[in-house]
Each structure stands twice: as structure tokens, then as C-alpha cells.
Amino acid sequence: xxxxxxxxxxxxxxxxxxxGPIIKKTYKVLMIPFSHHEEWVGSPRxxxxxxxxxxxxxxxxxxxxxxxxxxxxxxxxxxxFEDNRITARxxxxxxxxxxxxxxxxxxxxxxxxxxGIVEVLRDFKGIFMGSSAGAMVQMKEYHMxxxxxxNEFGLYLGLGRIEDFExxxxxxxxxGQRRSxxxxxxxxxxxxxxxxxxGGLLQKEDGTVIPFGDVSLYENREELENIPVVExxxxxxxxxxxxxxxxxxEEDEQVPEWIKMIPKEDHRCYTLVxxxxxxxxxxxxxxxxxxxxxxxxxxxxxxxxxxxxxxGNAFFSSVFENTGYHRxxxxxxxxxxxxxxxxxxxxxxxxxxxxxxxxWEGEYITEYICSLKK
Numbered sequence: 001x002x003x004x005x006x007x008x009x010x011x012x013x014x015x016x017x018x019x020g021p022i023i024k025k026t027y028k029v030l031m032i033p034f035s036h037h038e039e040w041v042g043s044p045r046x047x048x049x050x051x052x053x054x055x056x057x058x059x060x061x062x063x064x065x066x067x068x069x070x071x072x073x074x075x076x077x078x079x080x081f082e083d084n085r086i087t088a089r090x091x092x093x094x095x096x097x098x099x100x101x102x103x104x105x106x107x108x109x110x111x112x113x114x115x116g117i118v119e120v121l122r123d124f125k126g127i128f129m130g131s132s133a134g135a136m137v138q139m140k141e142y143h144m145x146x147x148x149x150x151n152e153f154g155l156y157l158g159l160g161r162i163e164d165f166e167x168x169x170x171x172x173x174x175x176g177q178r179r180s181x182x183x184x185x186x187x188x189x190x191x192x193x194x195x196x197x198x199g200g201l202l203q204k205e206d207g208t209v210i211p212f213g214d215v216s217l218y219e220n221r222e223e224l225e226n227i228p229v230v231e232x233x234x235x236x237x238x239x240x241x242x243x244x245x246x247x248x249x250e251e252d253e254q255v256p257e258w259i260k261m262i263p264k265e266d267h268r269c270y271t272l273v274x275x276x277x278x279x280x281x282x283x284x285x286x287x288x289x290x291x292x293x294x295x296x297x298x299x300x301x302x303x304x305x306x307x308x309x310x311x312g313n314a315f316f317s318s319v320f321e322n323t324g325y326h327r328x329x330x331x332x333x334x335x336x337x338x339x340x341x342x343x344x345x346x347x348x349x350x351x352x353x354x355x356x357x358x359x360w361e362g363e364y365i366t367e368y369i370c371s372l373k374k
């Protein structure tokens with residue numbers, strides 16, 4: 001049995017109905033804290049300061065198990081600087097539950113290999129629990145989404161307890177997470193559970209998976225391409241798909257450089273979709289600027305209706321709530337009636353007019369600078 005989570009809160013309401021029936025008060029828990037960086041914990045003294053009874057992580061790690069009624073004396077630890085291959089196997093054999101905390105998954109694998117317990121952990125018949133890195137290594141193969149600790153997408157070998165699905169940990173619906181999930185699916189064609197910090201998975205002995213809390217399942221490319229970035233009752237924004245990109249590339253061939261929609265590496269393009277029909281009715285490309293300003297380029301189609309105003313308000317609110325931007329800027333050129341009305345109705349103010357700023361194909365084009373402030 002496998003339990004996969006993100007943080008050390010699995011004694012809270014979201015998890016209790018699923019885990020309560022399987023975590024017995026009489027169970028013995030083996031903590032295996034293998035996920036730390038050696039620069040943080042590189043000696044017996046540092047291990048004690050981190051995981052010993054007076055250590056920084058001790059109370060936080062054991063608290064969930066105490067809440068399920070397990071006695072503290074029945075929570076034992078695999079101690080990196082004291083145990084050896086023989087005692088490690090003995091402790092594993094005596095445990096009903098193995099728990100691995102979060103950190104660096106490759107560090108878990110390296111230490112498990114050093115102790116010679118990879119196969120023993122893979123074949124463990126009790127309840128194998130892990131958070132974040134401790135969840136990832138339960139897979140036969142796990143993917144790494146780029147973040148502050150990992151510069152690029154990667155695929156790595158885990159313990160091999162789980163083979164038929166993958167998990168995106170700490171899911172917050174970021175662009176990087178959505179992109180990594182799509183890439184993993186394209187390369188491996190396996191379903192992916194996106195699990196938030198108040199969510200988890202229980203895989204039973206027969207392979208049945210029971211999601212609990214904040215969990216979404218994506219089983220195919222279409223689902224992964226249509227993860228809502230911002231959503232309302234009748235609309236949603238999604239990341240630009242390959243089909244969207246082909247259409248925009250054709251359109252961009254007919255327009256000047258300064259209003260092309262296809263994003264560069266640090267830009268993002270989002271597609272506005274009608275829920276009831278799946279029709280695309282517009283796009284917003286975001287271009288990061290300096291000093292707290294986000295520049296946008298907008299394009300809407302003739303099938304647009306009043307929902308683009310509601311969608312725009314939701315999109316801009318999300319930008320202000322979830323990023324550090326305090327100002328959104330859009331520059332219009334001559335008379336784009338749909339886009340002009342959109343900016344007016346979503347609260348943009350006209351900051352300036354640059355008459356005949358651009359000379360293009362024998363015409364002079366006026367630039368209108370509009371902004372929305374937090």
C-alpha cells in the first residue's frame with residue numbers, strides 16, 4: 001500500500017477519512033529521513049540537530065502519527081550515521097509503516113543505494129508513506145519540474161513501487177508545472193495526478209488509487225492542454241496549444257511585428273475558450289517588463305461576446321493576486337474596435353497618445369498607451 005502526499009499535514013480533515021481506517025494505533029513507524037542535502041546534514045551532530053528528539057524537524061514529522069494514536073515510542077528512525085546495512089534491514093522488517101519526508105528525491109535514492117535497501121523498500125509489504133520527494137521516489141520513474149533547486153526538466157529512476165501513473169507534487173497550477181506535465185505525458189503516455197498541498201493519493205494493494213483532498217487527474221493530451229489557468233462559469237483561459245499556435249502563426253504573418261501574438265521564451269500566450277462550444281474567441285500574450293509592470297498584447301475574434309469582459313476582469317485579478325505586478329500595460333494602434341472596447345470595460349485608463357509614432361507600409365500609425373493599476 002502506498003500513500004503519496006506533499007507536506008506534513010496528513011492528520012488534517014482532508015486526509016483523515018481515507019488514512020484514518022488504515023493507520024492503526026498499534027502500528028510501528030519507521031522514519032527514513034534520506035532527502036536532505038549533505039550541506040545541511042553532513043555529520044552525526046547535524047543529524048541530531050535536524051531529526052533528533054530536540055531537533056528542528058522532530059515534532060513536525062511525528063505530529064501526524066501521534067494524531068492517529070500511534071505512541072511516540074513506536075516511532076523509530078533510520079539513522080544515517082549510526083545504522084548500517086544490517087540494522088537498516090532489521091528496522092524495515094519490523095515496521096508497519098515507512099515514512100519518507102520531503103527534500104531532494106535523488107538524495108533519497110543515493111542513500112538507499114548506499115545502504116543496500118532499494119529492493120527491500122520496493123518490496124516492502126506494509127504502508128509506504130511519503131511527502132513530496134518521499135512520494136516521488138515511490139515511482140519507477142519520476143519527472144522533475146524546473147524550480148529553484150532544479151534548472152531543467154528531467155526523468156529519474158525511483159524505487160519502483162508504482163509504475164502506472166505519475167504525480168505532480170505541490171501543484172499550484174503554474175505554467176512550469178503544466179508544461180512539465182504535458183512533456184511527461186508526451187514522452188511516457190502515463191496518466192498524471194496533480195496534487196496540491198492539501199491533497200494526496202492512496203494506492204491499495206490491488207492497484208486501485210483513491211485520491212483525497214486537492215487532487216486532479218489528467219489522462220490524455222486534450223485534458224492536459226485544457227487545464228484552466230483562469231476560469232469562470234462560461235469561459236476559461238488555457239495555455240497556448242500547438243493547434244492554437246498554428247492559427248496564430250498564420251495570422252501573425254499579416255500583422256506588424258509589434259502586435260504579433262506568438263510568445264518568445266519569457267512570454268506567455270493564453271487562449272480564451274467558450275466552455276459550451278469549445279470555440280476560441282481570443283488570446284492574451286503577457287510580456288514581462290521591469291519594475292512591476294506586465295505588458296499585454298490582446299487579440300479577439302468576431303465570435304467574441306460580453307464574456308470577454310468578465311474573462312478579462314478575472315484574468316487581470318489573477319495577475320494582481322498571484323504575482324508581484326502592480327501595473328498592466330497595453331498599447332493599441334489606430335482603431336481596433338473590439339480590443340478598444342475590451343480595455344475600456346475592464347477598467348484600463350488612457351495614459352498617453354503618441355500621434356503618428358510608427359511609419360509602416362506608407363502609413364503613419366498612432367499609439368495609444370493604456371494601463372490598469374492594482
